[in-house]
Amino acid sequence: MTDVLEAGGLGKRYRRRWALSDCALRVPAGRVAGLVGPNGAGKTTLLHLATGLTAPTAGSITVLGDRPASSPAQQGRVGFVAQDAPAYASLSVADHLRLGAHLNPGWDASLATRRIRELEIDPGQKAGRLSGGQRAQLALTMAIAKRPELLILDEPAASLDPLARREFLAHLAEAVAEQQLSVVLSSHLLADLERVCDYLIVLVASQVRIAGDVEHLLATHYRLTGPRRCGPAASWPAGWHVVSESSAERQTTLLVRTSSPIDNPAWTIEAVSLEDLVLAYMSKSLAGDRRGHDLEVTR
């Protein structure tokens, strides 16, 4: 399978602060990939690097086999909806579509006008007077109508109300199915990801904690509850990767990744939701970071 996005050793520094450092990442083609992570993990920076809005300070990034924004043709192959879907407040919706038509050789005017009509947005309306949901839809329309191969969305639904969000994601899913797009979508709304994504990347402090097919991830992670073990650091069976562990007075709860079946009757086995999984990976890194910090202090 080819990758739509491939990064290695990727870093971006703004003045003295590294927004992203030493990031390695692959996104396979034909997927709707969700990029999750806490604020400041470098999601927006990564997506800006992928669209060529920013040039990397270190490392390399390839999008659809080419350097991002290396040519107008390459720019035409990638659609982008920025955070909060910025639009020209004084230009009308129709003006925005005309802008798209003038600036993109591959512009699909009938698709754009049809989408705007279906959304019941008045083409004469100034973009500054659109609701947040309508503006996001306009931005999505512009990104789709240039007929890209890859669609990149940065927190597209973050500022929308639940209804508008659901509608937006439904339209996104529809467009993906119609046009067979690859999508990279960043969000911290886990419910949204569950609805549209079939591939998941958890990014914490520039590092990919886990990446993979959503179904496969859910099928290989378990929540186990069992009696509390005493003594020094427990040694788990071979093939177990313990993502998180919490102990109460009598019992221990684990989130485990394993590809082999669990046959120890001492453990109660539960399925994991995507949200549990993401949170486990995000907080694991948090604990890890803290340990590193402690070490530094004692040294």
Next chain:
Amino acid sequence: MIWLTWRQFRAQSIAAAAALVATAVALGLTGAHVAHLYAASGAAACHGGGCAAATARFLAVVNAGLGDHLPLLFGTAMIAIPVILGTFWGAPLVARELETRTGLLVWNQSVSRTRWLAIKLGLVGLAVMAVAGLLSLMVTWAASPIDRVNMNWLQPAVFSERGVVPVGYATFAFALAVTAGMLIRRTVPAMAVTLTVFTAIQFAMRALRAHLIAPLHSIAPIQGVNGMVVSVRPGGTGSLTVYPAGSTLPGAWTYSAQTVNAAGHVVRTVPLTATGSLSVRSCGGPEGTSVTCIDALVRHGYRQLVTYQPASRFWEFQWYETAIFVALACALAGLCCWWIRRRVS
């Protein structure tokens, strides 16, 4: 891209057109009035030597009728409008895209950022130049009778409000504003910085202008003085410091005028005897007048060394200065094109 530039620029260009029309009307009326006064005073029809009375009459009525109005009108038309236009059109060009984050939209269309900027810079820059050029043409026409009488084209205040230099100023102000907007990333601070830097450079240019072309030197008879100082020594002798008035060539821009003696050497002071034609009495005493003193100086072979620029170099200076400002503007535009590709996100 051309469509987008026009669409975003439409409101501003209509406002500019309205300002241009209003200024044109004011200049047209003023110009016609000045031309009428010029004809009525007889200055227009007279040639040769006997024009002094007519031109004096003309300047008197112009000063009485339009004295307050003209500097304001010409200053507004030639300095304020082009520079403000350049600033107000230039500063938001990139800064506003960053402030409203619309850059994230437009820079992801299938047009490179460099091309996007180059087209915007080119089209809006041309509009700035056109407006400045038209205004300068109108001012130069409206003021032409006065300028013909005064012949003071090379005076700093007049020089920068005539000919082609206003086009250079406006172009430079525009490029400077775009650059400031791109670096500061905010429109209003960029405007403030532009106006400050532009004013500073304008002052620097006034100082530099004198050195653009090597001045001419001529040794000429003393025909008038700006001042004379007599100092008396005990014993009745003394010395005279003369400040010659400089070139009498019409419209010349005098840098300096120094006194030279009969041998052609520059002298700071002229020795005065106790009595005689060039004496303390004739130059400084109660009966001495500057006229008799100057006559005496001329008779003793004193002359003045004048360093000056002739009025005929007006256009040479104009093109030099315009070229400097346009070249600065081009350098800034180049910087912008490089910067937007490498540094702006």
